[in-house]
Amino acid sequence: MKLVTRAQEDMKNALKLVSSLEVEHEEVKNIYGSLCHSFPILVRQSGLCQALAFSAEKARKEDSRGRAHRLLLEHVAQILGVRDPLQAVQQADAIGYMHYTRRVLSAWVYFKRFAASVLGVHTGGRDEGE
Amino acid sequence: MAEKAKLIFWQALTPVHPGTGQDSGSVVDLPVAREVATGFPFIPASSLKGVLRDGREDEQANRVFGSLESAAELSLTDARVLFLPVRAYAGTFAFLTCPLVLERLRRDQKALGLSPLQAVIPTPGRTEALLGANPAIVHEGQVILEDIDLEARVGKVKDLAEELGLLVFGPEAGYFQERFALVHDDVFSYFCEMGVEIIARVKLNPESKTVVKGGLWHEEAIPAETVFSCFAIGTHGFEELERPYLQLGGQASVGRGLLRRLGGGA
Amino acid sequence: MPERVLEIHALSPLLFRDGRPFTAADGTETAARSLPLPLPGTVAGFVRTQIGKALGRGWGQEVLQDLHALQVSGPLLAREEEVLLPAPLDGVIYKDGNGDLRVMRLRPFTPPEGAGCDLPEGMLPLEVTQDVKPESRYHFWRAQDMERWLLGEDLVPERIPGLPTETRVHVAMDPVRGKAREGQLYSVAYRPLEMGKDPETYRPATLRVRLSLPEGMGVAPVGHLGGERRPVTVRIREDLSGAWWDCPKSIQERFRGLGPGARVRLILATPALFEGGWRPGWIERSGSGALHLPRGLSKVRLRLVAAAVGRREAVSGWNLRQNRPKPVRWMVPAGSVYFFEVEQGNPADLLESWLRPVSDHEQDRKDGFGLAMWGVW
Numbered sequence: 001m002k003l004v005t006r007a008q009e010d011m012k013n014a015l016k017l018v019s020s021l022e023v024e025h026e027e028v029k030n031i032y033g034s035l036c037h038s039f040p041i042l043v044r045q046s047g048l049c050q051a052l053a054f055s056a057e058k059a060r061k062e063d064s065r066g067r068a069h070r071l072l073l074e075h076v077a078q079i080l081g082v083r084d085p086l087q088a089v090q091q092a093d094a095i096g097y098m099h100y101t102r103r104v105l106s107a108w109v110y111f112k113r114f115a116a117s118v119l120g121v122h123t124g125g126r127d128e129g130e
Numbered sequence: 131m132a133e134k135a136k137l138i139f140w141q142a143l144t145p146v147h148p149g150t151g152q153d154s155g156s157v158v159d160l161p162v163a164r165e166v167a168t169g170f171p172f173i174p175a176s177s178l179k180g181v182l183r184d185g186r187e188d189e190q191a192n193r194v195f196g197s198l199e200s201a202a203e204l205s206l207t208d209a210r211v212l213f214l215p216v217r218a219y220a221g222t223f224a225f226l227t228c229p230l231v232l233e234r235l236r237r238d239q240k241a242l243g244l245s246p247l248q249a250v251i252p253t254p255g256r257t258e259a260l261l262g263a264n265p266a267i268v269h270e271g272q273v274i275l276e277d278i279d280l281e282a283r284v285g286k287v288k289d290l291a292e293e294l295g296l297l298v299f300g301p302e303a304g305y306f307q308e309r310f311a312l313v314h315d316d317v318f319s320y321f322c323e324m325g326v327e328i329i330a331r332v333k334l335n336p337e338s339k340t341v342v343k344g345g346l347w348h349e350e351a352i353p354a355e356t357v358f359s360c361f362a363i364g365t366h367g368f369e370e371l372e373r374p375y376l377q378l379g380g381q382a383s384v385g386r387g388l389l390r391r392l393g394g395g396a
Numbered sequence: 397m398p399e400r401v402l403e404i405h406a407l408s409p410l411l412f413r414d415g416r417p418f419t420a421a422d423g424t425e426t427a428a429r430s431l432p433l434p435l436p437g438t439v440a441g442f443v444r445t446q447i448g449k450a451l452g453r454g455w456g457q458e459v460l461q462d463l464h465a466l467q468v469s470g471p472l473l474a475r476e477e478e479v480l481l482p483a484p485l486d487g488v489i490y491k492d493g494n495g496d497l498r499v500m501r502l503r504p505f506t507p508p509e510g511a512g513c514d515l516p517e518g519m520l521p522l523e524v525t526q527d528v529k530p531e532s533r534y535h536f537w538r539a540q541d542m543e544r545w546l547l548g549e550d551l552v553p554e555r556i557p558g559l560p561t562e563t564r565v566h567v568a569m570d571p572v573r574g575k576a577r578e579g580q581l582y583s584v585a586y587r588p589l590e591m592g593k594d595p596e597t598y599r600p601a602t603l604r605v606r607l608s609l610p611e612g613m614g615v616a617p618v619g620h621l622g623g624e625r626r627p628v629t630v631r632i633r634e635d636l637s638g639a640w641w642d643c644p645k646s647i648q649e650r651f652r653g654l655g656p657g658a659r660v661r662l663i664l665a666t667p668a669l670f671e672g673g674w675r676p677g678w679i680e681r682s683g684s685g686a687l688h689l690p691r692g693l694s695k696v697r698l699r700l701v702a703a704a705v706g707r708r709e710a711v712s713g714w715n716l717r718q719n720r721p722k723p724v725r726w727m728v729p730a731g732s733v734y735f736f737e738v739e740q741g742n743p744a745d746l747l748e749s750w751l752r753p754v755s756d757h758e759q760d761r762k763d764g765f766g767l768a769m770w771g772v773w
Contacts, residue, residue, distance in 0.1 A: 040157035041348055044328050047277040094278045095256050098320045105323070108157055123344050132449065133618040149565075166409075166562040167590035168598055174564055175408055196625070205620065205627050207408040230595045237600070241405045241629035243617055315595035361407060363618055363627045 007106070010079070014110035017075045018118050024067070031068035033121025039072060040108040048101045052076065052086045079107045133363055135242040138371060139298050139392040140173075140209055140358045145327055145351030146387045147379045148173045158328060159347040165210070168230065170322050171352050173209040173378065178360065181378050182206075182370055194367030204364035210234070212298070213310075214318070215355035216325045219274035221266035223355065225309045226275075226325075228318035229253055232290075235359055242361060247297075249290035252312070258283050259311040262291030266308035273311055276324065280313065287312050298357060298393050327351045351386065358389075397608035401639040402443060402615060404471070404603040404630050409562050409586035411623035412438070414710065428584040432482075432535060432558050433471060433730075434603070434622055435711055436666045436753075436764030440468040442621045443605055446630055449616035469752060469764045470605030472641070472665065473536060473558070475591060479604065479641040480536040480556060481769070482730035484545060484663045485704040489552065490528035497552045500526050503773060504702035504735050520702045520735075533557035543644045546661065546771025559587040559601065584624075604633075605764070606640055606751070643750035643770075650772060654743040659701070661771045662734040662754070667709060667727040668766025669755045674705045674728055677756040683741050688758060690768075692748035696741035704733040727765070735773055746770050 018036070021029050035055075042051040052073070059069040073085060080100055082088040089100050115121045148163045148171070162171045183195045196202030212235065213225040232251050239246040254260045259273040259280040267273050268282040291310040295303030333345035362371055371391070379387040412431040444463040453459050473480045488500040505523035507513065513521050536556040537545070544551050565583045592598040609615075614632075621628045633639035654660070671677030678689050683697025706729035715722045747770055753761035754768045 041328060041330075044157065044324060047324075049277060093257070094280065094317075097278065098317070101324065102320070105157055109155060112157060123346055132616060135618060163564070165588070166560040167588050167592045169594045176564075176566060201620075201625055205625055207627060228595070230598060234600075237405070238407055241407070241617075241631070315598075319595045361627070363407070 010107040011110045013079060014107060014114050015118070017078065018111060018114035021071065021119060024071075025064060027064040028067050028071075029119050030121060031065055032071055033115040033119040034123070035068060035072050036108070036111040036115035036119075036121070037123055040105055040112065043101065043104060043108075048097070048104060049086075049089050052089055056086050075111070076104060079103060133365055134368075135244060135361050135363045136368060136371075137239065137244060137359060137361055139212065140178075140360070140376070140389040141392050142352060142354050142356045142358075143375075143388040143390055144354050144385050145329070146173065146356070146389065147349060147351045148177055149379065156350075158350050160349040162326060162350045162352055164322075165208075169319060170211050170231070171326060172211065173358060173360075175206040175208045175360070177378055178206050178209060178376070181376050182373070194364075194370055202364070202367075204362060204367035204370065207238075207361045207363070209358035209360035211322065211352070211356060212359040213306075213357040214321055214325055215353055216275045216321050218267045218309075220269040221309055223309065224259075224267045224273060224275060224311045225306060225355075225357070226311050226313055226318055226321055227294075228313055228315045230315045231318065232312075238361065242363070247290075247293060249287070249293045251290065252286065254283070254312055254314050254317075256314045256316060257281055259313050260286040261312075262307045262310050263288045264308055265310075267311065275321065278317070278320070280311075280317070300393050325353065327353050357392065397610050399636060400607060400609045401633045401636055402470075402605045402607065402630050403474075403633050403639065404439075404442075404589075404605065404621065404628050406589035406621070407627045407629065409588040410434070410621060410626045410628070411584060411586050413623045427582065428623070430561060430585045430587045432587075433473060435727075436468075436470065436767075437711065437760075438622060439471045439603065439605055440466075440763040442619060442628075443468050443607065443615070443630070446615040446617075446619050447609070447613055449619070450614040464759075465762065466607060466609075467762050468605055468607045469767055470607075470666070471603040471764070472605075472751075472767075474602045474604050474639075475556070475599050476601075477638070479539045480558075481539060481542045481641075481665055483534050483537050483553075484542070484733055485706055485729075485731045486522070486661075486663075486733040487545060487553075488526075488528065489531040489534045490526065491531065497531070498526075499550055499552050500524070500528065501550060502704055519700065522702055522704055531555075539641045542663075542769065543646060546647060546663065546769060547650060548772050556591075559589065559591060560593070561585045561587060586626075604639060641751060643747050647771065648744070648747060651744040651747055651770070654738070654772070656738055656740055658738045658743050659773050660698070660736050660738060660743055660746060661773045662736065663769045663771065664728065664730050664732045665751060665767040665769050666753075666764055667711075667730050668732070668753075669711070669725060669727055669757065669760040670766075671756045673708070673726060674703065674732075675700070676734070676754065678754070683739065690749050690754040690761060690766075691752055692745045693754065695745040696743060697739040698736040699739050700734060701737055702735040705729075706732050 021032055039051060055069040055073050059066055059073055076085045080103055092100060149160060163174060165172050179195060183191055194204050213227050215223045216226050218224040229251050236247045252260060257280055260283045263285050265284055271282055273280045273282050291307045295306045299306045329349045329351055331347050331349055332341045335342045374391055376389045377387055378389055412434040414429055414431050444466060448459060448463050486502040490498055492498050502522040504520040506520060515521060534555050535558040537553045541551055541553040563583055563585045567581050589601045591601055615630055617629050619628060678693055679698060679700050681689060682693045685694050708726040709729050710724050711727050712722050712724045749768045751767045753764055753766045755761050755766035
């Protein structure tokens, strides 16, 4: 019986994923770090589906903002263990949807922490693209 | 003299923020206090008592609420969420509760020798909302709560809706009964997290009127309309509870934390 | 006097204070911690108060003496209807190289020729067979797991951390300014009588106490337990055996087959108070037929071979009758284990003290300190 709690697993993954940003351009780092703070708030206020749709929309642009949102979506996909998070969430039933929302929110506690400690971004602020 | 117990209810008229001063484990900077064993929000007994006492140090207040020399005649329990309002596609909002909430209430009523809830408390499926006889929150066979759709089961908890309506709201029972929905514990727990409001607060630089660096934070608040249950236990001093309104918790200056007293037969 | 089991239900999280001082003033300890369970003496005091209230004869000297004389055994923690016991300190739960959970049983052993240790004369050390990091949060064991452990079987128990803690930060409000008063901030860790972390894992819990209630005496149902007068209710359980953990048949049978020379083990279900600190004062007088010993121990002579004793814990409190603090005394924590060899007498007689107190002083026993569980090694 292997026992690793989900919180431990989330923390490890969050550290790995946030740290992968270190090689990125400064602007991408800052926007991504800021998203780590504002994304879970958007999930809480508007629901997971809308929060993901917002990022999917931004991710289409080929600039730093687009890159940051693409990375965020990739990281959500890894946490949820799905290929396309927006599609997965849209197709989920009520139970699946609640599960995905909880997974994202509990994991993003760590993304928020590591955005501050690894990337040095301490608050969300308003994403100017909003 | 033997202790008596009374069940009382409070309803939030504006969002309430019973803080904890901690932020670990939440994506929000200032979350509301939550019960450790359930994760449901609550108002600590000490907050209620502090507001009822209102800083009074006179003889009456010392006797009822206690002093360093003598124990209080009246104690309160934490106020637990009984009905959580959640935005609904039809009927504006639903009053949600779940078997765990009602069974805990019933267990406490029995333990205190009060007459317990009589109606059967069925266990809803995870995708069901059990409703009273004439619900106002059904849209094409569903109860659509924020982004969760539940199957409406009309009339499944008619007796429960009536009993709770009468107990808590008395003459206003109708407004409650048509919005009442009994949902699975897990669904209730989800909305205790997702249905709690988030309020963004900013600190402005007084000179430039711009947000100071690090001056944005998010606070949780239990939404207006939420109904809480609590017990008052004691030998005397129940008259202290005879107040139509209370103002509780932080941010009173921006209108937070206004509660009205409901029913309870005291 | 018929024996009864009382069940205590909490209406809000409780505060079980340890002996540390605590105030909201600047520069002092501003955090109050909560013990995993209330001390036996605290619960005994609560139970006597409820009996006194129901008696309705006031609190005169005679009434107080009568109440003080009541034997109260407890508290035991129950999760729904299942009795839980403090984890035995001779069992170490760990993960092996594959990440699988294992239990290491600590047993007395004779060091090889030439090796030694600084234990008191005649005592053996306990053998640590694996160099491992113990797993955390195995604080309570289910009664059925404890039964097997007492019989010497190896098992990995269910992980039960016990009652969760709920830390609340308190401030004193200034009613005029509507703000917190300067320097009036403190935190208190409470324990709900409930387990879990969400509705899925939620389980209600109660405290159980056993006592001889004289005919015609009852208990007032509503009262206050622990710090800050937090409200609780108490009721008499009619099903004595169903609400308590009577000595299992398997253990009775095992003890019936034992004779002089048998190796028996005592595990404490509640903290104990002994004259010799960690060492029970009755060991030398066991089997001597002396009066005023814990039940069964005057009939069986025991020799102490080894012990697994936890770090000492402080008990003090406030003496209401004399209106001054009680002097601090040091307890042996619950879960501590004593390994004995039977020198004389019938080992089965030891079971007379099954979940009954074996502290040295009679009043400490009446307060429920040191409830015993017996097994073999």
